[in-house]
Amino acid sequence: MQERSSYKPKKFAVVGAGPVGCIVAAFLSRGGYEVTLCDVQTNLLEPALDPGITLSGTENFQASVAKTTTRVDQLADDPPDVVIVTVKATALPIITSALEGFIDEGRYVVSWQNGIDTELILAERLGKKQVMRAVVNFGCILEGPAKARMVFHHRPHYLQELDPASREAALGICHVLSECGLDTQHTDQIRNMVWSKTVNNSSMNPVCAVTGKTMFEVINDPIVFSLVDSLLKEGVRVARANELLLGPDFYIDCINYIKDAGHHKPSMLQDIEAKRQTEIDYINGKIIEYGERAGVPTPYNTTLRSLVKALET
Numbered sequence: 001m002q003e004r005s006s007y008k009p010k011k012f013a014v015v016g017a018g019p020v021g022c023i024v025a026a027f028l029s030r031g032g033y034e035v036t037l038c039d040v041q042t043n044l045l046e047p048a049l050d051p052g053i054t055l056s057g058t059e060n061f062q063a064s065v066a067k068t069t070t071r072v073d074q075l076a077d078d079p080p081d082v083v084i085v086t087v088k089a090t091a092l093p094i095i096t097s098a099l100e101g102f103i104d105e106g107r108y109v110v111s112w113q114n115g116i117d118t119e120l121i122l123a124e125r126l127g128k129k130q131v132m133r134a135v136v137n138f139g140c141i142l143e144g145p146a147k148a149r150m151v152f153h154h155r156p157h158y159l160q161e162l163d164p165a166s167r168e169a170a171l172g173i174c175h176v177l178s179e180c181g182l183d184t185q186h187t188d189q190i191r192n193m194v195w196s197k198t199v200n201n202s203s204m205n206p207v208c209a210v211t212g213k214t215m216f217e218v219i220n221d222p223i224v225f226s227l228v229d230s231l232l233k234e235g236v237r238v239a240r241a242n243e244l245l246l247g248p249d250f251y252i253d254c255i256n257y258i259k260d261a262g263h264h265k266p267s268m269l270q271d272i273e274a275k276r277q278t279e280i281d282y283i284n285g286k287i288i289e290y291g292e293r294a295g296v297p298t299p300y301n302t303t304l305r306s307l308v309k310a311l312e313t
Contacts, residue, residue, distance in 0.1 A: 007172030009081035016087035017044040019140035019148040026053040029063040031180030036067040047146035057150040072098035089115045089282040096125045115282025128162040135193045151264045156183040160190035195244045199235035205268035206304035214263045241294035280308045
């Protein structure tokens with residue numbers, strides 16, 4: 001049973017109206033919390049107010065947010081208790097700069113994102129006490145403005161504070177998310193969990209992005225899947241060389257997780273198709289970086305990062 005907390009946030013802001021942001025905002029809104037959805041694209045925000053965010057797939061409901069804004073710094077006019085950042089990691093420097101104006105004592109920012117060390121970018125400007133990191137276990141696609149389809153939802157999700165002084169607040173945020181249906185557990189192993197998820201993503205995401213195939217198509221193509229296998233094993237070597245704990249059955253667990261995803265296009269492929277910048281530098285790029293620190297060669301990750309970067313331009 002999850003510990004109770006005296007911290008009871010009422011107002012939330014979700015930065016990013018992509019599929020992840022819409023899902024988080026919809027669950028919180030349905031749970032009765034005041035939610036402000038923020039994104040630079042006005043067309044993504046308008047339906048979130050009326051008729052509301054529509055979720056389909058493994059979850060089916062509609063919920064309206066209380067407010068929308070195109071500027072993060074405008075959140076300072078009525079500061080939320082908790083800001084959940086769901087944008088691509090590449091946007092973090094500018095987002096962090098805007099948050100700096102009002103994130104102070106008693107207010108918290110949660111990195112609800114893909115990739116390694118996203119929380120450290122936030123903490124560098126905002127301070128560790130104000131920042132938390134979450135690991136999310138669902139796959140999703142944005143089918144239109146404020147319309148997200150959840151392809152799979154593997155509960156629970158996990159969250160941890162960066163500074164032990166913020167543990168009470170982290171427990172309170174976990175309670176709110178769980179109460180709303182996004183079952184979220186507090187953990188003291190978030191870094192290991194981030195690496196576990198990222199190593200998993202690093203094997204499938206870039207291969208799908210380069211080939212244009214869904215996860216189902218990749219895993220059922222023996223030749224293409226051999227590349228996924230090599231990336232996965234290379235990521236494991238880097239993680240263990242850096243003393244990250246992935247667990248004894250990590251490889252098998254990854255394969256089983258991938259098999260459950262079906263005909264899902266991972267976010268990196270969605271970005272390439274939409275001609276957007278990907279998060280390759282925070283996924284495979286970080287494995288390369290940590291490989292260099294530990295003296296572990298990363299030829300597969302280096303090659304795939306180069307190919308994805310070439311497709312971005």
